[in-house]
Amino acid sequence: MGLEVMDDIRKDYVYDVLRSGKRVDGRGFREYRAISVERDVMKRAEGSALVKIGDTEVLVGVKLAPGEPFSDAPDKGIIMTNAELVPMASPEFEPGPPNENSVELARVVDRGIRSSEAIDLEKLCIEEGEKVWMIFIDIHVLDNDGNLVDAAALGAIASLLNFRIPNERHGLTGEDTLPMRDTPVAVTTVKIGGNILADPNLYEANAATSRLTVISNADGALSGMQKSGNGELKEEEIVEMVKIGIEKAKEIRETFLSNFL
Amino acid sequence: MKEGEKEIELIKKGKRLDGRGFEELRPIKIEVGVLKRADGSCYFEMGDNKVMAAVYGPREMHPRHFQDAKMAVVKYRYNMAPFSVDDRKRPGPDRRSVEISKVSREAFDPVIIKEYYPKTAIDVYVEILQSDAGTRTAGINAASVALADAGIPMKDMVSSVAVGKIGGEVVLDLSGMEDNYGEADMPVAMVARTNTITLLQMDGNFKKEEFERGLKLAMDACHKIYELQRTALIERYSKSVGEGEGEE
Amino acid sequence: MYKVVVPGDFISEEANRAGEGTYVEEGKVYAMKYGIVDDREEIKVVALSGKYVPTKGDVVIGEIVEISFPYWIVDIASPYEARLHTSEFTRNEREKIEFGSMGKYLDLGDLIVAKVMNVDAMMRVDLALKDEFKIGEGGRLIEISHTKVPRLIGRSGSMIRMLKEKCNCFIFIAKNGRVWIKGSEDEMNLALQVVLMIENEAHTSGLTDRVSYFLDSFKR
Numbered sequence: 001m002g003l004e005v006m007d008d009i010r011k012d013y014v015y016d017v018l019r020s021g022k023r024v025d026g027r028g029f030r031e032y033r034a035i036s037v038e039r040d041v042m043k044r045a046e047g048s049a050l051v052k053i054g055d056t057e058v059l060v061g062v063k064l065a066p067g068e069p070f071s072d073a074p075d076k077g078i079i080m081t082n083a084e085l086v087p088m089a090s091p092e093f094e095p096g097p098p099n100e101n102s103v104e105l106a107r108v109v110d111r112g113i114r115s116s117e118a119i120d121l122e123k124l125c126i127e128e129g130e131k132v133w134m135i136f137i138d139i140h141v142l143d144n145d146g147n148l149v150d151a152a153a154l155g156a157i158a159s160l161l162n163f164r165i166p167n168e169r170h171g172l173t174g175e176d177t178l179p180m181r182d183t184p185v186a187v188t189t190v191k192i193g194g195n196i197l198a199d200p201n202l203y204e205a206n207a208a209t210s211r212l213t214v215i216s217n218a219d220g221a222l223s224g225m226q227k228s229g230n231g232e233l234k235e236e237e238i239v240e241m242v243k244i245g246i247e248k249a250k251e252i253r254e255t256f257l258s259n260f261l
Numbered sequence: 262m263k264e265g266e267k268e269i270e271l272i273k274k275g276k277r278l279d280g281r282g283f284e285e286l287r288p289i290k291i292e293v294g295v296l297k298r299a300d301g302s303c304y305f306e307m308g309d310n311k312v313m314a315a316v317y318g319p320r321e322m323h324p325r326h327f328q329d330a331k332m333a334v335v336k337y338r339y340n341m342a343p344f345s346v347d348d349r350k351r352p353g354p355d356r357r358s359v360e361i362s363k364v365s366r367e368a369f370d371p372v373i374i375k376e377y378y379p380k381t382a383i384d385v386y387v388e389i390l391q392s393d394a395g396t397r398t399a400g401i402n403a404a405s406v407a408l409a410d411a412g413i414p415m416k417d418m419v420s421s422v423a424v425g426k427i428g429g430e431v432v433l434d435l436s437g438m439e440d441n442y443g444e445a446d447m448p449v450a451m452v453a454r455t456n457t458i459t460l461l462q463m464d465g466n467f468k469k470e471e472f473e474r475g476l477k478l479a480m481d482a483c484h485k486i487y488e489l490q491r492t493a494l495i496e497r498y499s500k501s502v503g504e505g506e507g508e509e
Numbered sequence: 510m511y512k513v514v515v516p517g518d519f520i521s522e523e524a525n526r527a528g529e530g531t532y533v534e535e536g537k538v539y540a541m542k543y544g545i546v547d548d549r550e551e552i553k554v555v556a557l558s559g560k561y562v563p564t565k566g567d568v569v570i571g572e573i574v575e576i577s578f579p580y581w582i583v584d585i586a587s588p589y590e591a592r593l594h595t596s597e598f599t600r601n602e603r604e605k606i607e608f609g610s611m612g613k614y615l616d617l618g619d620l621i622v623a624k625v626m627n628v629d630a631m632m633r634v635d636l637a638l639k640d641e642f643k644i645g646e647g648g649r650l651i652e653i654s655h656t657k658v659p660r661l662i663g664r665s666g667s668m669i670r671m672l673k674e675k676c677n678c679f680i681f682i683a684k685n686g687r688v689w690i691k692g693s694e695d696e697m698n699l700a701l702q703v704v705l706m707i708e709n710e711a712h713t714s715g716l717t718d719r720v721s722y723f724l725d726s727f728k729r
Contacts (some may be wrong), residue, residue, distance in 0.1 A: 100363040104354045115464045212461065222472055225447070225463035228363075230370035232457035234478065239473060247470060301558065319560050319588045331629060372516070373631060374532075374541060378562070380632050381588040409515055409543040412559025412656065416541065417517035454517045454539075491515050494543055498513045498557065498712050 014207040018195055024158045024203055025054075025238055030244060033198040037158050037256045047163030051155040055145035056199060057089075060137065061157030064161045066126060067134040075134045077124020081110035083139035083152065090144040106139060108186070108226045109153045112215035113137070113185045115223035116184035119160065123178055133165065146202035149226075153186035158257065183257050184223050185249035188213045191233060198244055214240065214245025218253065222246075269442045271427040277439065278310075283432045286482055291402075291493035296411050303493075308395035308436055314403035316411040319381035330392040332375035333383050334423055337366035361397045366451040368401055368421070368460035370468025372449035374414040384414060394440035395423045400452050401460070406490050418490055419459060420483040421450035424475040426467060431475045433482050434449070448470070449479035453487035456480065510626065511712060514540040530554030544656075545712060557666070557712060561587040561655035561685045563634050567625040570650065570687035571636065573615050578608045581615050583623070583636060586652060586685045591634035593623065598638075620645045634678050648676060648691035651701060653708040655686035660711040661704060668707065668717055675724040676700040699727060 005243050027033065033054030042048035047062035069076060074192040083106035085093040098106075113119065137159070139152045157180070165176050190200040190208035197204055205211070209231025215224035224243070227233065233241075271278060281287070287308030296302035297314035306312070322328040339361045343349050356363075365387070373383070385408065387400035398421035405419045425435040426445040440446055445465030451458050458480075467475065514520065518540040520531060527538045528551030540546075544556040562600045563569065563585060571591060575582035580592040595606040598614050606614060615621065621637040621643060644650075653661070661682055662669050673680050678692030678700045701721060710716055 013350060019452065025435070057430070098356075098359075100359050104363055107356060108362050111464045115466065219470065222445075222467040222469070226364070227461035228367065232366055232371045232452065232455070232459050233461070234457055235476060237462065238458060238476065241508060242469065244471060256269045300560070319590055321590070378560070378588060410558065412542055412544075412556045414530075414541045414559075415516035416534075416539070418515060452517070491518075494515045495513045498511070498545075 009068075010203050010256070011207040014203050015193060020190060023197065025201060029195060029198075030198045030248070032248070032252075033201065035252065035256060037115060037154060037155070039162070040065070044157075047159040049155045049158035050054045051151045051158065053147055053151045053154075053199060054150050055075055055143055056147055056201075057141075058148060058151040058155050059140040059142055059223050060152065060159045061140065062156075062159045063138070064133050064163070064166055065136070066131050069125070069129065069132040073121075074129040075119040075125045075132075078134040079110065079114060079120070079121075079137065080134060081106045081113070081137040081139070081156070083109070083141065085141050085144070085172055089141040093141075093144070104226070104228065105141075105148055106213075108149055108213055108224065109137070109139060109156050110210065111224040112184035112186055113156060113216045116182040117186060118157065118180045118182040118202050118214075120178065120181055121128055123175075126172060126174075132261070135160075135163075145206040146200050147188050150199065153184070153215065154252065154256065157183055158186070161257065182217045182223075184217055184237045185253050185257070186213050186215045186216050186224075187245040187246055187248040187252070189244055190220040190229075191231060191241075192235060196240060196244065197253070198235065209229065212241045212245075214242050216246045216249045220246050220250070269438075270281055271439055271442060272346040272430060277427070277432065277436075280438055283430055283468065284478060284482075285487065286434045287436065289402075289486065291406060291489060291491050292449040293406055294499045299407070299411070301407045301409065302405070302407035303347075303403045303410060305375070305399055305406070306397040307395060307402070307434070309391060310389070310396055310399040311391040312396065312399040312403045313390060314382065315386045316404070316407045316413065317386070318383040318411070319378035319413075320384070322380060322382040327382075328379070328380045331379055333373075333381045335369060335373055335375065335383045335385065336430045337362050337385045337404070339365055339387045339389070339397060341392060341396070345389045345392045345396075355391050360398075364460050364462065365397060365401055365404070368419055369404070369408070371421055371457070371459055372415045372417045372452060373408070374416060377414050383408075394435045394446075395448070398422050398448050398450065402486055402490060406494060409494055415449040416485060417452045417454050418437075418488040419450050420453055420490060421448065421460065422479050422482045422486060423448040424479045424482075426465065426471060426475075430470050431476050431478065445471070445475075447475055447479070449476065449483065451480055451483040453484050511714060512546040513544070513557075513712075514546055515543050516540055520546060520554070521548070521553075523552065526552045528553040530556055555659075557655050559656055561585070562585055562696055563589060563591065563625045565625055565628055565683070567684040568639065569623060569636075569685040570644070570681075570683040570689060571621050571623055571685075573617050573619045573621070576611050576617065578611060579606070581611065582604060583621065585634070586655070586687055587634075589628075589632050589634050591623070591625070591636045593621075593636045593638070597636075615643075619643065620650060620689075621622055621688075622681070644689055647687055647700060651688050651690070651698055651704060653686050653688060653704065655684065657708045657711040658682060658684060658686055660690070660716070661707050663717060668720065671717070671721060671724070672700060672703060675721075676703070680704075699724075717726075 045061035290306040292304040301316040401421035427443040447463040450460035519541035680687040
């Protein structure tokens with residue numbers, strides 16, 4: 001109850017500040033908080049990245065293990081994406097099985113990686129019909145100050161950009177690296193009142209009625225979208241959000257991913 | 262399929278596999294109030310999709326600590342029957358259905374007037390009995406009619422359809438084959454009266470212009486679906502008016 | 510001719526006449542429920558279905574479902590349970606009802622006629638007993654949608670009056686859609702059949718005539 005009351009007060013505050021043409025943390029409407037991407041932070045993982053967007057902090061680890069392929073794709077590797085909203089990251093997160101928010105987070109990140117075809121799944125085939133590499137992308141949220149999706153998606157692609165294939169550990173031979181074919185980047189905007197804001201912080205995310213995540217590839221094509229939240233969006237608002245999404249993704253890609261390629 | 266390793270010709274001579282044009286919906290059938298026990302229900306067909314929606318409530322919310330003192334809590338359960346797909350689906354919620362349930366519930370959030378029934382629950386159950394792509398959109402169309410049938414106060418109805426890309430063309434309402442071998446899929450839900458979008462998802466590959474055209478196509482189709490939903494609800498009662506002794 | 514509307518249908522420009530089952534947006538009246546438009550006085554949408562929500566003054570038929578001293582918890586065919594305080598009994602008597610002896614006055618499963626005394630902001634519903642509060646012997650209780658109650662009563666009571674006369678039954682209709690019928694076995698069955706017929710055809714025109722015709726044909 002206490003938390004809910006606080007939420008209402010904060011919501012009002014977000015609205016009041018917006019009415020005077022500003023955001024609560026003084027950013028421009030299209031401006032991201034400071035982003036940092038640190039890679040290979042976890043020794044045991046085959047790929048990892050710690051992404052910070054403002055105070056939001058997400059750790060992504062990639063693990064590989066040989067496994068059986070799906071019967072409808074006997075010559076393709078498997079991607080599994082999972083997200084955990086661990087209780088340490090927010091007083092609202094509770095321990096237990098994944099809830100709809102963590103499932104949604106994982107699936108939206110997965111959608112971008114999969115649709116962009118960044119990973120050449122056929123190169124992950126060890127023995128057709130028998131054994132393929134399974135890539136597990138695990139998203140561990142450490143601190144939630146809003147916009148987990150963009151941080152998690154950026155962490156996922158950053159982790160994948162130079163992951164190692166643990167051939168030796170599993171008694172196999174082959175290439176130890178697999179270059180990515182694309183770099184999908186997620187950009188989330190929210191609508192608050194009539195305003196569209198990029199990279200919502202937690203206050204803004206809670207005050208927003210609708211959120212749209214737009215994932216785009218290096219060539220600017222869209223590879224995933226997800227509207228979330230209780231509100232409605234007009235056609236022109238969506239078109240605007242998609243435009244911002246493509247532009248911002250380009251900036252983020254050039255600043256944080258290009259040096260890894 | 263970027264590499265085009267599975268060469269399936271989805272468009273022949275400007276027509277789709279099932280003979281439809283690019284901007285054509287599959288046939289739709291709507292029946293209202295088909296279940297006895299539910300407070301509202303709807304059976305909905307969209308091509309080979311067969312979907313049943315039932316609404317219970319407003320009813321007492323259990324467990325009580327999930328009650329909201331100010332409004333009703335809407336719960337939405339999208340569920341695929343094990344026999345609804347070629348390879349039997351393991352019963353129960355999986356991650357896909359958890360996500361679909363969430364975004365579908367949110368698609369109704371702007372229209373359901375929840376303040377009317379504080380502390381209660383409104384349960385929406387959507388069962389996919391036979392699937393052929395676009396099941397979440399069919400489910401939303403069915404749920405919308407079932408909610409109205411249950412007498413739930415709402416500002417508007419919600420209508421839904423998917424658009425996608427096959428053989429490089431933006432097309433309306435993908436069938437299963439088109440979804441499997443197509444290049445993009447984008448489900449949309451909309452309030453027809455206000456032209457506002459309440460659900461939007463996408464995966465695959467859309468150029469910006471293709472996305473914009475697809476969105477327009479979906480919005481136009483939602484207007485058509487809305488008319489069918491409305492007609493089904495209205496006809497249910499105008500039909501029985503005529504059943505008396507012929508008086509008007 | 511009845512005009513059926515669905516949620517979001519535009520009904521009228523006269524926002525000042527907007528009533529139950531409608532909402533106003535930018536000066537226009539829209540339907541908030543699936544139902545029938547009634548614009549004789551206010552512009553209303555009479556819902557064709559939906560749950561009963563108690564309001565102060567309603568007379569309802571309830572069933573005792575729980576005893577939780579000092580209250581009886583009463584099901585009133587609504588998402589909201591009602592409660593009846595023991596003081597409702599001791600108003601006229603000196604004795605005080607003790608914890609553990611409440612069942613002697615009203616037990617689980619008992620049916621009562623009660624008036625909604627108060628509904629607070631938390632949707633707690635308090636009941637007061639009517640004089641002849643206890644029902645249940647030698648009669649039948651049926652439950653119809655509360656939205657059909659006005660039709661069952663008819664304009665200024667015409668339908669129910671006819672029903673009582675022609676079926677020769679005692680019929681009590683509560684606001685929450687519960688109907689109590691008492692009479693001989695055959696007459697009760699007939700009344701029951703007609704009540705259900707009215708529920709099913711509540712939205713049709715010429716219903717009173719049709720019911721009358723049905724009852725007459727039955728009598729012959």
